Amino acid sequence: MDNRPIGVFDSGIGGLTVVDALANKFSNEKIIYFGDTARLPYGNKSSKSIKHFSKQITNWLIAQDCKLIVIACNTASALALNFLRSEFSIPIIGVINPGALLANKKSKNNRIGVLGTTATISSKTYEKTLLNINSDLNVFSKACPLFVPLTEEGWISGDVPKSIAETYLKEIKESNVDTVILGCTHYPLIKPIISQILGMKIKLIDSGKASTEFVEETLRTEGIKANSSNIRRINCYVTDSIKPFSVLAGKFLSFPINSIKHIELL
């Protein structure tokens, strides 16, 4: 038994979708969430910067006595997971492998679409991971950079997001995929629009949600589950102002946040 918190980090607020899935699964785990809001977005940054930011945050979460780290950010998972694992001995879970495994399981025709930020798609990490799992897969990837600012603005329905989504999804739609990975923390929020454009039959995979199974498995195999009497707490730390985070948080998370504090990473 280990009542220390699980550390979750993201470039900003979107990783709260992963916290939501974790809070749904575990009523007795404490969660420390780190949102690097001052440096968001990661999706258009270089691999060097993303690795540097991710290492700083992991160090900070370890200093908060976290027992396990979850990289909720797809971009950081795509570019920094292996690097972080080589630098730290604490268990670290990313969202790419869980999302890819679930997509492979769900696809019947072996044709899978991947949507993500520019950095995630350029890294080809989803593609390589999927082909490693099943070399018969055909993978079709598309960067959808405007989905992040749209969801941050709360613009998740109506003509504007729909028209942008139609443009982004045109080739994916024509490629006859039966499964599409929502490879970014923000995309589950515009799932209804994506689904409407691609058609209800297309299976949409939420990588963040898929990663919670891996968290459960790691807690079990490492023997670090919290005691059943431990009480869930969600404590958030952000690198920019607290206000916009607290205003938007409810869109991503259906559980109450116990505290939100500002933090400077030096």
Ligand code: DGL
């Ligand atoms: N959290 C990022 C991701 O999942 C999206 C936002 C960003 O670009 O920083 O890829």
